[in-house]
Amino acid sequence: MYKKLIRPILFLFSAEFAHKLIIRLLRTAYMVPGIGMLVRMVMAGQIKKLSINIMGIDFPNPVGLAAGLDKNGTCTRGFSDLGFGWVELGTVTPKFQKGNPGRRIFRLESDHAIINRMGFPSVGINRFLMNLRLFGKKGIIGINIGKNSTTPISQANDDYLMAMRAVYPHAHYIAINISSPNTTGLRELQSGDNLDSLLSCLKQEQIVQTQTRRHYVPLAVKIAPDLDDDELKSIADTVLKHKIDAVIATNTTVTRPGMENALYATENGGLSGKPLKAMSTEIIRKLYNHLQGKVPIIGVGGIENATDAWDKMVAGADLIQIYTGLIYEGPGLIRRINRGLERRLRSAGSSSLQDTLNEARSGIRLMR
Numbered sequence: 001m002y003k004k005l006i007r008p009i010l011f012l013f014s015a016e017f018a019h020k021l022i023i024r025l026l027r028t029a030y031m032v033p034g035i036g037m038l039v040r041m042v043m044a045g046q047i048k049k050l051s052i053n054i055m056g057i058d059f060p061n062p063v064g065l066a067a068g069l070d071k072n073g074t075c076t077r078g079f080s081d082l083g084f085g086w087v088e089l090g091t092v093t094p095k096f097q098k099g100n101p102g103r104r105i106f107r108l109e110s111d112h113a114i115i116n117r118m119g120f121p122s123v124g125i126n127r128f129l130m131n132l133r134l135f136g137k138k139g140i141i142g143i144n145i146g147k148n149s150t151t152p153i154s155q156a157n158d159d160y161l162m163a164m165r166a167v168y169p170h171a172h173y174i175a176i177n178i179s180s181p182n183t184t185g186l187r188e189l190q191s192g193d194n195l196d197s198l199l200s201c202l203k204q205e206q207i208v209q210t211q212t213r214r215h216y217v218p219l220a221v222k223i224a225p226d227l228d229d230d231e232l233k234s235i236a237d238t239v240l241k242h243k244i245d246a247v248i249a250t251n252t253t254v255t256r257p258g259m260e261n262a263l264y265a266t267e268n269g270g271l272s273g274k275p276l277k278a279m280s281t282e283i284i285r286k287l288y289n290h291l292q293g294k295v296p297i298i299g300v301g302g303i304e305n306a307t308d309a310w311d312k313m314v315a316g317a318d319l320i321q322i323y324t325g326l327i328y329e330g331p332g333l334i335r336r337i338n339r340g341l342e343r344r345l346r347s348a349g350s351s352s353l354q355d356t357l358n359e360a361r362s363g364i365r366l367m368r
Contacts, residue, residue: 002330090144116267277302288316306340
């Protein structure tokens, strides 16, 4: 029904208007008593064999919602009820900011892709937390944090620390976004002394918060797909050095793989969706080889079916996230991926997703 009826209607509108419309409709629907139970009955249905413990968190299934769809934490319950194992909110910045001006999202329909140059539009941390209190938490929540666009790179640590302190009591994990291509200079934080300094101060703050609140909240760093081998190794070494809890791979790309002549391909911004699939999977594979399973990986980029998800996981991802695939395939994609993964467990004669993955990865490594 989604692809035949709902998507054609949504695609009559601009991408950003359609995004806002979905958020408003979902938020309004949840004002009706019992709507959450109805959504869960229709859309959810967890498969016990797909539960997996990563970062010390028990995820009911490995399919999460990537950051960007619910930036301001206003539809947490609605997205959780669709059957996601967890949702990642944000990116949220310490202060309110409008993001980049003008048209900011472009659909490349024939490529099942999106280009965005949003630039972290955010209600700011105080309003974000108010939204969480008003609309309530449901299930497992990751909160993605970033710096304000007016904050120079030399002072970026202060923004991340401010955001981290504020969201710490409300998050199951905190994602550190240093890889969006739409905030000038942000990706400089992925390299050398900048990354070392940022992760060092965030890790120290994590220790302080853990002691103060008697509760440990893991940290995950989100990286770009546009990294060469030396840059990726440097990031992996720094992540291991500071004992960061996970890596999210990957954000959007500034390249246009195989679609240089497509409509809107020349627009500035980060590309997500199907054309990103191979790039992000290769980054995951290389990252896994560097980390050797010592740090979990959350795989993102171009996932449209269970095979795409499985490829990411065999490459080294312990969990996966979707966003653009959800726009093109609809919410039924969540259940289709989970059912596809469950079929792989059955065919392998395994009762554990982690065991099945370990076997599959070991077979791939042996063949190489």
